[in-house]
Structures are given as structure tokens and as C-alpha cells.
Amino acid sequence: MPENVYIAIDSDALHAKSKVYVGRALARKGVGDLDEYQLWASLALELLGKAALARKHPSLVVDPTHWQSMFVAAGINVTTDVKTIAAKTLFERLTHLVPRFDKTVQKFCQDIAERRNAELHSADLPFRTMRLDAWEARYWHACDTILHQMGSSLEKWLGAADAKAPRQLLEEAANALDAAVKIRVEAAKERFGALKKSERERLAAEADLREPHHQVELFKGRYDEIWVESCPACKCRAFMTGEQSSEEISEERDEYAIWEIVDREFLGEEFRCPTCDLMLMGSDEIDASGLSYIHEDQQEREMEYEPDYGND
Known part of the structure; x- marks a missing residue:
């Protein structure tokens, strides 16, 4: 690992910034601003993913077509304008690093990043039309998956008190998924048995x-x-x-x-x-x-x- 990695692609710095952003997300949820809750949450997720890649090696988060950024990833600070990979590339790479970050999780993360881009760069209001129950549980699952790979947890990332609600939400979502899959398997078994x-x-x-x-x-x-x-x-x-x-x-x-x-x-x-x-x-x-x-x-x-x- 390079000793003098520029802060823009330093894993600890990215992780610390993701903690700040997810804190802002929960603060906005606390006052009922669900649009900004999803906005800050999406930014925190991308930073957390980049922190996970950078922990493996900082070259995994820089734009490979920008040679100056590649030098910075090697520990040679030739520029302060470090260019990093797009969200789509980030989530594709995480599928190869994080065992439970599968195609289903990848698609969810890509979708929330696209909604964020539409929110920031167009007149659309995709966050306003997105129900909380349509994304929140899967969001915490994606974060928990990345954190587990990093040897961390929601409790450590959010602080024990703030993590209680997401952890409870995760458990409820996991129980719901488990029940739904068991019903699906039983239904297929009954259909086959009826032949x-x-x-x-x-x-x-x-x-x-x-x-x-x-x-x-x-x-x-x-x-x-x-x-x-x-x-x-x-x-x-x-x-x-x-x-x-x-x-x-x-x-x-x-x-x-x-x-x-x-x-x-x-x-x-x-x-x-x-x-x-x-x-x-x-x-x-x-x-x-x-x-x-x-x-x-x-x-x-x-x-x-x-x-x-x-x-x-």
C-alpha cells in the first residue's frame, strides 16, 4: 500500500466522510425530510464503497484513464485534481471484492445512484416519488454487506445508539425475506406434488x-x-x-x-x-x-x- 496516498482516495478518509454523510442522512430523516435523507444516504453509500475498494488498494478507486490520478494512487502526488471512478464502475467492482455484494445488491446501489444524479442534475424529483419502504431496508443491507467485508458493522459506522433502528430494520427485512422464500419453495413443492x-x-x-x-x-x-x-x-x-x-x-x-x-x-x-x-x-x-x-x-x-x- 502506498505510504502517502492523497486524502481524496485514502480509505480511512473516505470512511470517515461516509460516517459524516450518513449522520446527516439520519438527521434529515429525524425531522421528516425524506428527500434529503435519501440524498445524503446515497452519497454515504458511494463513499463507503470507495473506502472498501481503497482499503484493498487506492488504484481501485481512481479513473484509470487519468494518468495523474494513477500516480497519486501509487503514492506520487503529482496533482490535487484526483479523478475517481463513476458509481456504476464502483458497484461493479464491489461484486468482485465483497462476497454478498451480488447482482441484486449491485442493481439496487446503481438505481439509488441514478436517482441521486437525476435529483442533482435535472428538474426531476425522483426521491420525492420513492416510498421509504421501497428502498430503506435494502439500503441498510447494502451498507451492512460492505461494512462486514471491511471488518466493521452498522453499530460501529453509525454509533451504537443510531444503529438500533437500521439494525432492527435489517432484522425485519431478513425475516420477511426468509418467510417469503420459504413460501415460494413450499408453493413450488405443492405444485409439483399435485402432479x-x-x-x-x-x-x-x-x-x-x-x-x-x-x-x-x-x-x-x-x-x-x-x-x-x-x-x-x-x-x-x-x-x-x-x-x-x-x-x-x-x-x-x-x-x-x-x-x-x-x-x-x-x-x-x-x-x-x-x-x-x-x-x-x-x-x-x-x-x-x-x-x-x-x-x-x-x-x-x-x-x-x-x-x-x-x-x-
């Missing part, structure tokens, strides 16, 4: 023939991998997809082998069962269904060797 036995057996046999690489069209997004899961509703062969989060070279290899074993880890984003039509979006829904959103496998690939120089 004739011969029909269930036929569908199960067809499901056993499906292979992951043929299921791309099942999913809304494009991800790194598709893998097999047992459906929690109908117990048939179903599929999950997600982004790769890590890989390591396995120690289980021969010294003279030309192939290596790679241990890979993926984080589930979407679950689909073609048999009973059960769909789960995001790691929270997957987790609530009883499935694990973490998938591990091994891949064999040819080893790469550095070319030898000067030995001709």
Missing part, C-alpha cells in the same frame, strides 16, 4: 439428462460458471450460476506433471429449476432456501511456464 406420479417420474427423468453447459438461456445474467444443485422444492436436478471469487493451485500434483489442479470457488447469484420453475435471485434468497450459495470445484488445466531467456 400424477407418472408425470413426476417423467419430469425427474428428463431433469437427470440436463447438463449445466446447456442451461445458459435459463439465466438472466451472464456468469462465470453454471453448476448442478438439487432443487429444494421438487428435488430434481436444477442449476445455479455465479461469479468466481477465488482460485488456488492445488498442492496435489506431481513434480513433473504438465497439468495442474486448480481449486476454484464461486458465489451463487441465480438459481433456476426447469422442472418446477422455482427461481431464487441473489445470495440472500439462495441462503434462505436452505441451499449454499458457495460452490467449490476443481479444474485440471495445462501448466504455464515462463520462457527461458539467454539459454540459446
Whole structure:
């Protein structure tokens, strides 16, 4: 980590400013100004996200097309005009750093950033038309997800007293999500169970023939991998997809082998069962269904060797 990072991209400074802004947000909520509550909250979220990236390395938050900012990220202060990444890029990058910051959370964060931009740079009033219950719980969930990656919490970020309401809101939202997913799974189970036995057996046999690489069209997004899961509703062969989060070279290899074993880890984003039509979006829904959103496998690939120089 560079020792003299300019304050504009210093993780601690970004984190401290996010705390100031979220404090302003709660103050505006306290007097009933819900427009400004969402405005300051959106600014606090973006600063918190940048603090998380900068903690990994400050180069992750500067504009890669602005060479002066890249120098500053390397600890060489050649300018005071540091340019940072846009909110869209920020939230895309967080999906690769924060395990629970999945596509669902990313879209929510992007939406609130777009509403903020419309609020500040146009005559539109998007915050005024946004109901509190349509965004607040998901906002605190997004913040809590980022803070957890940073080894922090809502309590630390807001102060124990101020965190009570958001934490209670998070718990209520989590309980509501858990109940909703369980009802969804039970409904799919009942639909499948209502079919004739011969029909269930036929569908199960067809499901056993499906292979992951043929299921791309099942999913809304494009991800790194598709893998097999047992459906929690109908117990048939179903599929999950997600982004790769890590890989390591396995120690289980021969010294003279030309192939290596790679241990890979993926984080589930979407679950689909073609048999009973059960769909789960995001790691929270997957987790609530009883499935694990973490998938591990091994891949064999040819080893790469550095070319030898000067030995001709």
C-alpha cells in the first residue's frame, strides 16, 4: 500500500466522510425530510464503497484513464485534481471484492445512484416519488454487506445508539425475506406434488439428462460458471450460476506433471429449476432456501511456464 496516498482516495478518509454523510442522512430523516435523507444516504453509500475498494488498494478507486490520478494512487502526488471512478464502475467492482455484494445488491446501489444524479442534475424529483419502504431496508443491507467485508458493522459506522433502528430494520427485512422464500419453495413443492406420479417420474427423468453447459438461456445474467444443485422444492436436478471469487493451485500434483489442479470457488447469484420453475435471485434468497450459495470445484488445466531467456 502506498505510504502517502492523497486524502481524496485514502480509505480511512473516505470512511470517515461516509460516517459524516450518513449522520446527516439520519438527521434529515429525524425531522421528516425524506428527500434529503435519501440524498445524503446515497452519497454515504458511494463513499463507503470507495473506502472498501481503497482499503484493498487506492488504484481501485481512481479513473484509470487519468494518468495523474494513477500516480497519486501509487503514492506520487503529482496533482490535487484526483479523478475517481463513476458509481456504476464502483458497484461493479464491489461484486468482485465483497462476497454478498451480488447482482441484486449491485442493481439496487446503481438505481439509488441514478436517482441521486437525476435529483442533482435535472428538474426531476425522483426521491420525492420513492416510498421509504421501497428502498430503506435494502439500503441498510447494502451498507451492512460492505461494512462486514471491511471488518466493521452498522453499530460501529453509525454509533451504537443510531444503529438500533437500521439494525432492527435489517432484522425485519431478513425475516420477511426468509418467510417469503420459504413460501415460494413450499408453493413450488405443492405444485409439483399435485402432479400424477407418472408425470413426476417423467419430469425427474428428463431433469437427470440436463447438463449445466446447456442451461445458459435459463439465466438472466451472464456468469462465470453454471453448476448442478438439487432443487429444494421438487428435488430434481436444477442449476445455479455465479461469479468466481477465488482460485488456488492445488498442492496435489506431481513434480513433473504438465497439468495442474486448480481449486476454484464461486458465489451463487441465480438459481433456476426447469422442472418446477422455482427461481431464487441473489445470495440472500439462495441462503434462505436452505441451499449454499458457495460452490467449490476443481479444474485440471495445462501448466504455464515462463520462457527461458539467454539459454540459446
